[in-house]
Amino acid sequence: MQTELWLLSVPIIIWVLIFCYYPMYGITMSFVNYVPGKPIWQCEFVGLKWFIDFLTNPSFGLLLRNTLAMSLLNIIFGFPAPIIFALLLNEIGNRHAKKFIQTVSYLPHFISWVVAASIVYLLLSNEGIINVILVQWGITHKPIPFLSKGEYYWIIYTIINIWKSVGWSSIIYLSAIAGIDEQLYQAGAIDGLGRLGMAWYITIPSIAPTIVVLWILGIGGILNAGFEQHLLLGNPMTQKYWDVIDTYSYRYGVQQGFYSMGTAVGLFKSVIGFFLVILTNKISKKLFDLSII
Amino acid sequence: MKQAFYIKRTIAGTIFDILNALFMTVFVFLMVYPFINLLALSFNDGVDAVKGGIYFWPRKFSLASYQYMLKNPKLIRGTFVSIMRVIVGTATGLLGSALLGYIVSCRHFYGRRFMRVLFIITMYFGGGLIPTYLLMLRLGLSNTFHVYWIPGIFSAYYMLLISSYIQNLPESLFESARIDGASELRTFIQIALPLSVPVLACIAVYIGVGQWNSWFDVSLYSKDGKWDNLQIILNRLLNQAAALENIMEQQRLYEEMRRITPQTVRAATTMIVTLPIIFIYPFFQKYFISGITLGAVKG
Numbered sequence: 001m002q003t004e005l006w007l008l009s010v011p012i013i014i015w016v017l018i019f020c021y022y023p024m025y026g027i028t029m030s031f032v033n034y035v036p037g038k039p040i041w042q043c044e045f046v047g048l049k050w051f052i053d054f055l056t057n058p059s060f061g062l063l064l065r066n067t068l069a070m071s072l073l074n075i076i077f078g079f080p081a082p083i084i085f086a087l088l089l090n091e092i093g094n095r096h097a098k099k100f101i102q103t104v105s106y107l108p109h110f111i112s113w114v115v116a117a118s119i120v121y122l123l124l125s126n127e128g129i130i131n132v133i134l135v136q137w138g139i140t141h142k143p144i145p146f147l148s149k150g151e152y153y154w155i156i157y158t159i160i161n162i163w164k165s166v167g168w169s170s171i172i173y174l175s176a177i178a179g180i181d182e183q184l185y186q187a188g189a190i191d192g193l194g195r196l197g198m199a200w201y202i203t204i205p206s207i208a209p210t211i212v213v214l215w216i217l218g219i220g221g222i223l224n225a226g227f228e229q230h231l232l233l234g235n236p237m238t239q240k241y242w243d244v245i246d247t248y249s250y251r252y253g254v255q256q257g258f259y260s261m262g263t264a265v266g267l268f269k270s271v272i273g274f275f276l277v278i279l280t281n282k283i284s285k286k287l288f289d290l291s292i293i
Numbered sequence: 294m295k296q297a298f299y300i301k302r303t304i305a306g307t308i309f310d311i312l313n314a315l316f317m318t319v320f321v322f323l324m325v326y327p328f329i330n331l332l333a334l335s336f337n338d339g340v341d342a343v344k345g346g347i348y349f350w351p352r353k354f355s356l357a358s359y360q361y362m363l364k365n366p367k368l369i370r371g372t373f374v375s376i377m378r379v380i381v382g383t384a385t386g387l388l389g390s391a392l393l394g395y396i397v398s399c400r401h402f403y404g405r406r407f408m409r410v411l412f413i414i415t416m417y418f419g420g421g422l423i424p425t426y427l428l429m430l431r432l433g434l435s436n437t438f439h440v441y442w443i444p445g446i447f448s449a450y451y452m453l454l455i456s457s458y459i460q461n462l463p464e465s466l467f468e469s470a471r472i473d474g475a476s477e478l479r480t481f482i483q484i485a486l487p488l489s490v491p492v493l494a495c496i497a498v499y500i501g502v503g504q505w506n507s508w509f510d511v512s513l514y515s516k517d518g519k520w521d522n523l524q525i526i527l528n529r530l531l532n533q534a535a536a537l538e539n540i541m542e543q544q545r546l547y548e549e550m551r552r553i554t555p556q557t558v559r560a561a562t563t564m565i566v567t568l569p570i571i572f573i574y575p576f577f578q579k580y581f582i583s584g585i586t587l588g589a590v591k592g
Contacts, residue, residue: 004477005402012393012447016411019444023420023428036427085320088313101317103578104324110570112506114524114531118563119327121531122334127556129330132345163323189299195306228509232528246422253423254513266421 030264036257050264059248066154067244070225073158075218081166083211086173087199102174105167117232120160121147150241157226157233157242172214176207209288216284220277223269245269328567335359335561339554357553358561361540367518368526368562374438375505375522382442382504387497389446394455395485399477400464409456412449426513435514441504451496458492459485495580505569527562530555 025040030050032043054060085105092098108116123130124146131143146152180203188198227246234242245265253262300306329349334342338353346352362368396402397409420428425444434440466488470480486493508524515521540553 001401001471001477002403005396005399006404008392008477009396009404009408012389012396012408013411015447016415018432019425019428020415020419023424024418026420026424026427029424088316091309091313092317093310097317101321103575104321106578107324107571107574110502110506110574111567112508112524114506114508114528115563115567118527118531118559119331122331122556122560122563123327125556127343127345129345129348136346167324186299189301194301194303195309198300231509232531250422254426259423259427263421263423266423270421 027263027267029260030267032260034260034263036259046260050261051268053261054265054268059243062240063243063245063248066241067223067225069154070157070244071222073154074161074225075222077158078162078165079215079218081162082169083173083207085166086170086177086207087203089170089174090177090203091195091199102167102170105170107167108164109168111164113228113232116160116164117229120156120233124156147235148237150238153234153238153241157229160233161226161229172210173207176210177203180206212284212288216280217277220280221273222276223273328571331560331563331567334557335564337557338552339557340552342557343554355552355557358557361553361558362561362565367521368523368565371521371523371526372565374520375524377438378441378504378507378522379501381438382445383497383501385442386445386448386451386500387493390448390451390496391455391486391489391493392481393447393452394489395459395481397452398456398459399467409452412447412452416449429514436517436519437514438520440514441507441510441520445500451500454496455489455492458489462488494577498577498580502570523562523566527559527566530559530562 029040029043031045031047032040033046033049034040034043089098089101092101122128125131126143126145130146134140135143144152146156184202184206185198188202193201223245225244225246227244227250230242230244230247231250234247246269249262249265249269252258252265330347333347333349333351335358336354336356337347337351338355339357341353393408393412397405397412399405419425429435429440429444434443462485466484467480470484475483506524508522508528511520511522511525512528515525540555540558
């Protein structure tokens with residue numbers, strides 16, 4: 001039986017070595033001047049050259065600004081949205097209505113970002129429905145070039161992100177709310193709490209640990225400000241507002257063939273991101289005695 | 294559910310209920326309306342649609358956009374690739390992760406811990422985009438269909454979901470099969486697989502939706518366009534210039550294509566890409582949810 005299980009395991013081990021561990025070894029190319037077709041260890045060692053190049057590059061400031069701006073917008077608006085939605089949905093009395101609203105709210109999560117981008121294009125283009133309404137109602141004289149003016153990009157991205165994720169992210173809060181002991185509410189009623197009081201003194205404190213854990217995860221992932229979304233929603237005219245570290249690494253590494261540079265940029269982001277998660281976890285352990293790793 | 298009997302009814306509470314119902318109506322509208330608008334646009338005459346003002350219903354009904362798609366060999370090929378991705382990707386990904394999950398939950402297997410750790414490491418560390426990309430090129434997987442399913446056969450996350458499910462099954466079921474002389478592979482196929490259908494159904498939905506929706510790997514690896522799927526074709530249509538060029542080519546060929554525009558063609562393509570998800574969605578909803586709670590248990 002041992003032999004048979006080992007025999008079944010061997011192809012799996014080979015697969016994981018090739019597809020998961022070999023790319024990890026490939027990261028070392030960020031310390032050499034990689035030339036395609038040559039083994040990494042034979043390439044010229046350049047130390048931290050790529051990292052220094054990246055950090056001293058004038059576009060680094062721009063990338064950081066865009067990353068932080070979109071992450072902060074997402075934390076300020078995208079984070080509370082599912083909590084508020086879950087609390088409000090919890091107050092809906094009719095079980096069927098509740099179920100229906102919930103079902104509809106997940107739908108955008110399952111459509112691809114390509115479709116989401118397509119929807120944004122159709123709604124916001126010059127002949128799109130939003131501009132038509134704005135002009136017809138006399139709010140503006142000319143259609144607003146939402147898609148070609150970078151100033152609008154962060155807001156559009158934040159809104160579409162919330163649209164796509166609010167329902168799905170609320171599941172975890174709704175299941176936390178469902179787990180609250182009914183007796184707490186009964187005790188609250190005896191103590192004279194109204195509905196608002198129950199939400200404030202019972203529901204919210206009960207889901208607070210969930211909120212804190214997700215908040216920590218959100219802060220730890222602050223460098224993840226989207227990737228494929230920007231490749232789909234962005235265009236050359238708005239690039240100054242959507243270019244983030246990931247898209248930069250993709251553009252240089254894959255599209256222009258600066259493999260070492262691109263890998264170094266990706267590694268830089270992963271390492272900082274890793275320490276951010278560790279750090280936020282430490283802080284939460286100290287403050288709330290909650291750990292996620 | 295009626296409101297619990299012990300909650301006081303107040304005027305403020307009723308006003309809140311009305312406002313809340315209103316809010317939820319607006320919310321549902323916002324979630325659904327983009328799709329309705331797309332549907333209306335996709336059935337509208339293209340030249341007429343440019344004038345704008347199509348909200349819920351096509352103003353000048355036309356099937357030209359869909360006819361364009363039916364006559365476009367690229368789109369038909371793309372549909373085929375998308376469907377193949379879902380079938381092959383889901384079948385292999387499901388079987389692979391199920392086998393792996395079974396192996397790491399065999400209590401008598403000495404290599405169990407080793408395999409588990411080997412995969413859990415991959416959840417936290419990875420090579421990132423460029424080393425993976427170069428690997429696929431070196432393996433000769435670019436411009437092939439295999440690049441869509443081979444890298445996804447085994448997954449550490451699904452391994453954990455499946456093995457935690459199998460470990461909760463009564464061990465005696467597996468014992469009796471082994472005592473009867475069944476091989477491990479046979480125990481896996483005849484005992485473990487049928488018993489884990491609930492968790493497998495949920496994972497199948499995840500993989501299937503992921504396969505249907507993916508476009509980035511296609512943009513990376515399908516350089517010659519032979520294995521383009523629907524998503525990437527839609528993505529290219531979003532580029533105005535490319536869309537116009539495509540459409541004008543068709544207009545030269547077919548008289549009835551005179552009245553399509555990039556806008557309506559985009560709407561129709563988006564609809565074709567979205568409809569399968571919308572249709573299977575109500576049926577698979579319960580599996581999505583069970584998946585998220587399984588994941589939450591695992592941490």
